[in-house]
Amino acid sequence: MGTLGNRRILLVDDMPTIHEDFRKILASEAVSELDEDEALLFGAPSSTTSIHFDLDSAYQGAEALDKVTASLLADLPYAMAFIDMRMPPGWDGVETIERLWQADPALQVVLCTAYSDYSWAEVLTRLNVRDRLLILKKPFDAIEAYQLADHKMGNDQASRVQNERAGTSG
Amino acid sequence: MTLTAEADKVALLAEITRQNKIIQALMNRAERSTNAQGSNFSSSQATVMLEDQVRNRTEDLETTLRDNKKITRELHAAQSNLLAMAREAGMAEIANNVLHNIGNVLNSINVSTGLIKNKMRDTKAQGLSKAVQLINEHAENLGDFLTHNDKGKLLPGYLNKLVTALAVEQQSVIEELELLTKCVDHIKTIVATQQSYAGKTNVIEAVQVSNLLEDALRINANALARHWVTVVTEFADIPLLMLDKSQLLQILVNLIGNAKQALEGVMDRSHQLTLRMNIIDLADGQRLQICVEDNGEGITQKNMARLFVHGFTTRKYGHGFGLHSCVLAAKEMGGTLIAHSDGLGKGATFTLELPAKPVEDSQWGR
Numbered sequence: 001m002g003t004l005g006n007r008r009i010l011l012v013d014d015m016p017t018i019h020e021d022f023r024k025i026l027a028s029e030a031v032s033e034l035d036e037d038e039a040l041l042f043g044a045p046s047s048t049t050s051i052h053f054d055l056d057s058a059y060q061g062a063e064a065l066d067k068v069t070a071s072l073l074a075d076l077p078y079a080m081a082f083i084d085m086r087m088p089p090g091w092d093g094v095e096t097i098e099r100l101w102q103a104d105p106a107l108q109v110v111l112c113t114a115y116s117d118y119s120w121a122e123v124l125t126r127l128n129v130r131d132r133l134l135i136l137k138k139p140f141d142a143i144e145a146y147q148l149a150d151h152k153m154g155n156d157q158a159s160r161v162q163n164e165r166a167g168t169s170g
Numbered sequence: 171m172t173l174t175a176e177a178d179k180v181a182l183l184a185e186i187t188r189q190n191k192i193i194q195a196l197m198n199r200a201e202r203s204t205n206a207q208g209s210n211f212s213s214s215q216a217t218v219m220l221e222d223q224v225r226n227r228t229e230d231l232e233t234t235l236r237d238n239k240k241i242t243r244e245l246h247a248a249q250s251n252l253l254a255m256a257r258e259a260g261m262a263e264i265a266n267n268v269l270h271n272i273g274n275v276l277n278s279i280n281v282s283t284g285l286i287k288n289k290m291r292d293t294k295a296q297g298l299s300k301a302v303q304l305i306n307e308h309a310e311n312l313g314d315f316l317t318h319n320d321k322g323k324l325l326p327g328y329l330n331k332l333v334t335a336l337a338v339e340q341q342s343v344i345e346e347l348e349l350l351t352k353c354v355d356h357i358k359t360i361v362a363t364q365q366s367y368a369g370k371t372n373v374i375e376a377v378q379v380s381n382l383l384e385d386a387l388r389i390n391a392n393a394l395a396r397h398w399v400t401v402v403t404e405f406a407d408i409p410l411l412m413l414d415k416s417q418l419l420q421i422l423v424n425l426i427g428n429a430k431q432a433l434e435g436v437m438d439r440s441h442q443l444t445l446r447m448n449i450i451d452l453a454d455g456q457r458l459q460i461c462v463e464d465n466g467e468g469i470t471q472k473n474m475a476r477l478f479v480h481g482f483t484t485r486k487y488g489h490g491f492g493l494h495s496c497v498l499a500a501k502e503m504g505g506t507l508i509a510h511s512d513g514l515g516k517g518a519t520f521t522l523e524l525p526a527k528p529v530e531d532s533q534w535g536r
Contacts, residue, residue, distance in 0.1 A: 041324055114270050
């Protein structure tokens with residue numbers, strides 16, 4: 001319900017610095033007084049076409065599941081989640097995704113991996129991916145992460161609307 | 171014929187009969203005993219059979235012995251392979267962890283540099299040049315422009331805001347650069363930690379200690395040559411010992427590296443590094459003793475106490491890992507590492523002592 005314009009993103013990684021990185025990349029700058037003055041003085045408007053994202057953080061798979069469950073109860077589902085492959089001591093990325101999809105099948109996921117624990121084929125056999133999963137290799141460029149988030153917003157919108165029309169929940 | 175001739179004849183016949191009986195008895199006896207061992211011919215035949223049997227048995231035994239030796243060799247080889255695989259698996263695990271940690275740090279570096287680039291590209295200083303351009307365009311009647319023109323009236327206020335914005339911008343770039351430096355330091359630490367752990371696989375094998383010492387010297391060869399260090403070696407002729415090769419190598423490389431560093435700043439005498447190795451007999455068994463001695467800057471009383479503490483370093487770029495992990499490794503191997511110095515400028519000797527366990531073939535290396 002009312003998920004148009006949903007900009008909620010869940011970040012799932014055991015390293016706090018990665019959360020910092022995402023916030024830097026996905027944060028947008030508000031239009032400042034300075035920009036307004038510049039528009040008046042020089043005429044050219046500054047391009048602030050960046051989308052505003054709503055970021056939440058979880059540091060373990062289990063914590064992520066709690067947050068997703070809560071989000072569904074509050075009818076404010078996450079549009080997507082960035083999930084790390086390795087998050088000791090708890091569930092790894094694949095297991096986390098399995099459980100999150102049990103709770104919210106429409107959740108779009110970007111799996112972040114610094115190196116290959118599983119082969120991509122193995123991941124595909126374990127998860128029923130459909131079009132819900134993309135992979136992002138660490139270290140990534142800001143533009144890659146941003147683009148994925150933007151793209152996943154669209155996917156989420158489409159799939160949730162479709163689910164509503166089909167009468168399935170979540 | 172006379173009576174005596176007749177009597178003689180009878181006596182003679184009797185004697186012959188008597189002799190015949192004895193001979194017969196003897197022959198019977200001989201035959202009996204010959205049958206017991208077989209005849210002469212069958213006795214030699216038996217000997218030949220026996221010799222054959224002995225020869226066959228000897229051949230069998232020799233074959234079995236050869237097979238045994240072959241099996242023993244194969245078992246040794248298999249064990250070496252297993253040791254190598256165990257070490258590789260352990261190191262692969264360590265390497266994977268290192269990759270994961272470094273990957274994460276690299277991510278932060280990426281994001282930081284991307285941010286700095288973007289900030290510089292979109293810097294508010296561009297507004298400054300536009301403002302100056304506006305001023306130049308109205309240079310003829312600047313006062314009037316600033317006081318009465320709509321745009322001109324905004325300019326002073328704008329410039330003030332710009333100063334603040336530029337200061338904020340500069341500050342955020344400085345912060346990103348500081349973060350970058352921390353990230354690079356973090357990577358250095360990760361790599362250094364991994365190196366100090368690389369030896370901790372606890373794999374015990376037969377080691378030729380003199381070869382290991384030569385290896386340690388070779389690893390430091392360039393640095394030693396660069397600083398004109400004369401190396402003197404006094405190695406005793408000792409048998410193979412059961413040791414953790416990579417941990418021992420790690421300690422030796424560390425000690426030699428430290429000695430080289432202690433010699434670096436010394437200008438008033440030629441640089442000498444002495445490596446001694448021998449076995450000493452103690453009440454509770456034999457110990458392998460290795461001494462690394464330098465005639466470098468020595469160790470002050472004050473520093474002696476903190477020498478082996480984790481993180482202690484007198485080096486500008488030191489990370490303080492070396493001696494602490496050395497003493498821990500020595501302890502892990504059941505030995506000791508101690509330092510001695512007569513004081514500042516008087517060189518130092520580091521003595522490593524480890525239990526000397528000879529290799530025993532029958533135990534297949536354990």
